[in-house]
Amino acid sequence: AGSSSHARNLGAGDGRRSSDDGACVGFAAASADANIALVKYWGKADERLILPRSSSLSLTLDGLSTRTEVRFLETPGNDAQVKDDDLVMRDTLTIDGKPQSGRALERVSGFLDIVRSMAGLEGTVANVASWNTVPYGAGLASSASAFAALAAAASRAAGLWLSPRELSRLARRGSGSACRSVFGGLVRWNAGVSDETSYAEPIDGSKLNLAIVVVSVSEGVKPLSSREAMERTVATSPLYDAWIRSCAKDMEEAMKAVEYGDLELLGRVTEANSMGMHSTMMTARPPILYWLPQSVAILRAVQGIRADGVGAWSTMDAGPNVKVLVDAGDALSVADELKERVPGCKVSVHMSGHAVRFEECD
Numbered sequence: 001a002g003s004s005s006h007a008r009n010l011g012a013g014d015g016r017r018s019s020d021d022g023a024c025v026g027f028a029a030a031s032a033d034a035n036i037a038l039v040k041y042w043g044k045a046d047e048r049l050i051l052p053r054s055s056s057l058s059l060t061l062d063g064l065s066t067r068t069e070v071r072f073l074e075t076p077g078n079d080a081q082v083k084d085d086d087l088v089m090r091d092t093l094t095i096d097g098k099p100q101s102g103r104a105l106e107r108v109s110g111f112l113d114i115v116r117s118m119a120g121l122e123g124t125v126a127n128v129a130s131w132n133t134v135p136y137g138a139g140l141a142s143s144a145s146a147f148a149a150l151a152a153a154a155s156r157a158a159g160l161w162l163s164p165r166e167l168s169r170l171a172r173r174g175s176g177s178a179c180r181s182v183f184g185g186l187v188r189w190n191a192g193v194s195d196e197t198s199y200a201e202p203i204d205g206s207k208l209n210l211a212i213v214v215v216s217v218s219e220g221v222k223p224l225s226s227r228e229a230m231e232r233t234v235a236t237s238p239l240y241d242a243w244i245r246s247c248a249k250d251m252e253e254a255m256k257a258v259e260y261g262d263l264e265l266l267g268r269v270t271e272a273n274s275m276g277m278h279s280t281m282m283t284a285r286p287p288i289l290y291w292l293p294q295s296v297a298i299l300r301a302v303q304g305i306r307a308d309g310v311g312a313w314s315t316m317d318a319g320p321n322v323k324v325l326v327d328a329g330d331a332l333s334v335a336d337e338l339k340e341r342v343p344g345c346k347v348s349v350h351m352s353g354h355a356v357r358f359e360e361c362d
């Protein structure tokens with residue numbers, strides 16, 4: 001990768017030395033789609049490497065994606081014992097045009113340090129700019145698409161040409177669920193026991209034609225990040241060990257359902273697994289409850305639609321929105337039905353999404 005006409009001026013904008021003072025040593029852009037877990041990842045065995053306690057299964061979703069540009073710059077000034085902090089060049093990050101600082105920037109910088117050390121680019125800083133394509137609000141912006149796109153763009157900008165498996169392992173270091181967004185369609189994340197053995201891979205979903213109806217009830221900021229909630233659950237929920245045992249069984253059944261094209265079985269496992277995960281949260285101390293009254297109304301509406309003979313199964317993550325697993329052919333009618341049964345909810349339909357996309361930069 002080299003400097004390119006796509007590169008934009010992403011100046012630091014905080015009064016420090018402009019990042020444009022440094023020579024560009026690499027630029028790349030990439031996009032990734034979000035994913036929704038059918039069998040969830042909830043709890044880490046290793047916090048630093050982000051190794052999960054159990055394997056998980058997800059569907060990558062069309063129409064919920066992140067596009068990210070990364071530019072690495074040389075920092076001659078940083079090498080020469082600069083005493084004045086204001087003169088030190090730092091990484092910069094903008095999300096949807098807004099400059100970021102604090103935790104968001106620290107998390108991205110920490111991730112870029114991994115890429116820099118892999119590529120021997122320790123003496124560089126990066127300008128990162130990211131855009132999310134979400135149909136409405138911020139409630140669905142996901143760390144999965146964000147870190148998959150960042151891993152792809154940053155590794156390529158740093159001159160690393162990683163295999164999809166290596167890219168999945170790298171994305172995992174940013175956010176666990178991001179390792180699954182490297183691939184399209186149905187994806188399995190093998191928990192593994194080490195950095196080398198914990199990666200995602202696509203699985204053959206050709207006997208199914210899945211879609212997800214996202215039912216959004218709130219676009220507000222989460223009361224507690226999934227990272228913190230997960231940590232508290234592992235540390236304090238008396239149900240946690242049972243949850244891990246049930247995940248192994250759910251993975252087995254879900255894989256069988258995919259192999260035989262049994263949507264009914266996959267749906268049952270999906271809904272039960274999500275309820276199990278939320279049970280561990282509710283029994284954490286202090287308890288964690290992401291559900292809002294409208295979430296419960298939607299869960300019940302999904303049961304009602306099913307009772308009326310249409311295949312639809314719910315799943316929820318670390319927030320109040322409900323995602324509904326359906327056959328792609330039923331997606332629009334289920335979406336209409338949900339709008340009717342739960343007035344005021346916002347609904348969007350997502351088909352199976354795609355693997356990470358790199359942009360040609362030169």
Ligand code: DP6
Binds near residue numbers: 037
């Ligand atoms: C509920 O991947 O966001 O969505 O690894 O700490 O970044 P970190 O967590 P994250 O957790 C996702 C949890 C989940 C379930 C899932 O996607 O499997």
